[in-house]
Amino acid sequence: MLQHDPSDPLLLMGDWLTEAGATVDVRRLFAGEELPADLTGYDALISLGGEMGAYDDDVAPWLPATKAMLAAAVAQRTPTLAICLGSQLLAVATGGAVTRGEDGPEIGAYLTAKRDAAEADPLFDALPMTPDVMHYHYDVVSSLPPGAVLLLSSTGYPNQAWRIGPAAWALQFHIEPSADDLRAWGRTEGREAVGRLGPVLDQAEDAMGTVWRDFVARFVRFAAQPADEPHLLGHRLPIHGS
Template identity: 45%
Template structure:
């Protein structure tokens, strides 16, 4: 398998690609990490897949972050071209907006700390989610919610507070409302920068020992998920046996 070229969008320096980048590289990916706020995005055609990470900003705040429009356009183009996409937290919300979904301020307050999400039945047939545990560990740190899924999206995982935790739109574009790329240090930094959000965590859940323990569990579960994402991208790029079906057009929102 030749190296899979992955464009990684880092909207904020507070959310680097972290261990997720190591997992992708170990699986055979070559990453190009781009900060979309700093200049034009590279052409989508240069890459086999796209990862869009999180950030402290609101996904609907184009007035403050006008480059959001360029990110949404690239994500919509990737969905239409059947290039695998992985959107995480803010990235998931931008993917939802790019493909016809809706995002709003969370009506039940911030969701913060190590928590579980539950796979939906349809996830048993999904190439990335099928092998996940029924209730995988994740890291939550968000105040906005994906209120309405894009048309034809398949909901893959939920939680009691905010049901739209993971979905697939199109053939191979995935959105995770939660985080899998963090480290204890990164989460501690978020808590320092957003003490009001951190106060929503359960007692002890953002203590150092608890964060170290849950990140070990996250790595055990989500590193294989990242490997499956790279294999999926390789197959769609034609570097693994079994070519994907021809592209179909989706509206760019």
């Protein structure tokens, strides 16, 4: 698991991964910990969020290697989950584009809506039609990578969740923080707990608890599927031993 920012660790998702039977190797890249040389020995790759942008290689000098690893994961069909900044890094690594959101940031509780392709996706099929999410981002994936499949959209920015290849998923939103975690991020920028950071955020947290815990469990099961069994998407993935 790649952590880019001290303020955005696994949070709730850490418990969800453990409950699902995963063992997590956290690389705190912001603290100088190195990326693995390659993905040999790993069943999956997770890339979290952070305050930097996808092109800020001068601010976060580990980003070029991170983008290379994400591109390699897609090429090797290693199950990958990329969240917020992680989704933007995955987009850039595979031929998409990231820009500043023209209509301003998305911060707080929002609704997304499933696209038709989600019904054939092993992680997104079981989601409700309009799942609640939590946002905290200024940049957006403005162009999906070639061949990417759009899975969730919203009335604000359309590219909310997508898949590239058979086993790499990107989420523009956060599923790992609690409502209080998101409000704490807001306080660092002087944002008050009103509007989308008010009571509606607590309601979103309640709605998200089961939905995204189950999503993470499906990701873990997907990653753990033996390499000699056909995948739900009709591909045989090179799942590495943990």
